[in-house]
Every structure is written in C-alpha cells, then in structure tokens.
Amino acid sequence: MSAKTPKYEDRSQEITLVDLIKILVKKKVLVISIFILAILATLSYALIMPRSYQYTSVYQSAETAPNIAIESMQSLIAKTNNVYLDSLVVEYLDGHELTSMPFEIKVNAPKDTILLRLATQAEVGLADEIASFHKQLLDRVSTDQHEKIEKHRGILEAQLENIQQSIESLSNSNNPMTAELIARYSIQENEIRTNLANLTPGSIVHVASKSIEPIGPGKFFILIVGGLLSALLAIGAAFLLSFIQLVRTSLENDS
Secondary structure, eight states: OOOOOOOOOOOTTOOOHHHHHHHHHHTHHHHHHHHHHHHHHHHHHHHHSOOEEEEEEEEEOOEEETTEESSOHHHHHHHIIIIIIHHHHHHHHHHHTOSSOSSOOEEEOOTTSOEEEEEEEEEGGGHHHHHHHHHHHHHHHHHHHHHHHHHHHHHHHHHHHHHHHHHHHHTTOOOTTHHHHHHHHHHHHHHHHHHHHHOBOOEEEEEEEEOSSOBSOOHHHHHHHHHHHHHHHHHHHHHHHHHHHHHHHHHHHHO
C-alpha cells in the first residue's frame, strides 16, 4: 500500500496583521493626508454649526380649588393642540407667506401638576418669533379659561343668591323646622362662599425661557466622533487603494 501524501494548505493568499500594517506604512502619506483633511472638515463643521436651544413657556391652569384645575389637563392639552395651535399656525403661515413652520411647538403637562407647558427647539435667531408665538397661544388659552372661570363664578353667585333669599324668607316663619332649615342653608352658604373664594384665574408663569445649555451634541463630542470616523476613513482608503492596485497587477499578469 502506498503512503498517503500529506496535504499542505496554500497560505500564500492569506493576509496577516503584519501585511495590514505594511499596507498602512506604505500608504502613510495617503492615510495622514485624508485624516488631516477629515479632521479639518469636522472642526469647520463644529465651529460653524448652528446651536439649538429649548424655549419653554408655562401656563398655570385656572383653579376651582387649590390644585384642582377648572378642566382636566388632558382636555386642555387636546384643545390647545387641535383648536388654538392649529388656528394660530394657519395665521402664522399666511402672515409670513410660508408653507411650513420654521419651528415646532410641543404641548404637554408635567405629571401631577396643573401646568400647561409649551416647548420648542430652535436656533437663537428664532427666539423672538418663538416668544411671540408662545405668547399668542397662551393668551388664547387664558382667554378661554377666563370665560370658564367667570361662568363658574356666575353659577355659584346665583346659587348663593337663592340660598340667601331662602334664608331671608325662612327667618319670618314660625315653622318648628325653620331653625334646622336655616342651619342647613347657612352651611351651604358657607360652602359656596368658600368655593367662590377658591376660584383662581389662570396665569402665564413665563414665556419662551431659553435653556441654559444648548440642545444636541456639543462641539467636543462632535470632534471626538469626527476624529474616530476620520481615522476609519483614512485606514479604509489605504486598504481600498492597495486592493485596487493588487487587482490591477493581477489583471496585467493575466493578460
């Protein structure tokens, strides 16, 4: 029986880490040039890119009692978005002859509060426009809530007047139940007076307050990420160019 001939793997086409390092050394001028150009581009972008800030406005809802809003915050948010905001956007676009808003208004209410919050992220150049828009929006909310609070006040005042008339008419009666009825009416009268005293109109807390820090990634973060991407780009370009040269050499040998 003949002995089996051992099989040897052809490793001539394998690329080792040393080969990769050799490629980078040979292409060091290209690598350094691309890296410097990419870093300069990143630095330029970091220096000239516009910074955005958050502008926040807060409105405190009208109250029928301490921390009890005259309407639910969910209802107020929905009305602000679908009634006041929509109509104001249409007016703004028509007045400025635009097809889309240059900024976005987000409406929400912090949990467990009776505060309505408007938030907008935009560049500093739009600060005055945002402040004006927020103010108009909150004025519409305030006007509607003022009407609600006055309507509620009128209902309570009418109830108070009826009770006072009832007490006055009972004061001249000789009915044995008169004293008990007057006592009940007096309790109701005090409750209504308390409710009237607790009625608090809504108020604008502040308009378009600018955040202390800009929103989004900072310049240092951009430079770090840009440096990493620049290095990857430079190394990738070196490997790609070396690969193209190998393919070209192979084609020339075949021909």
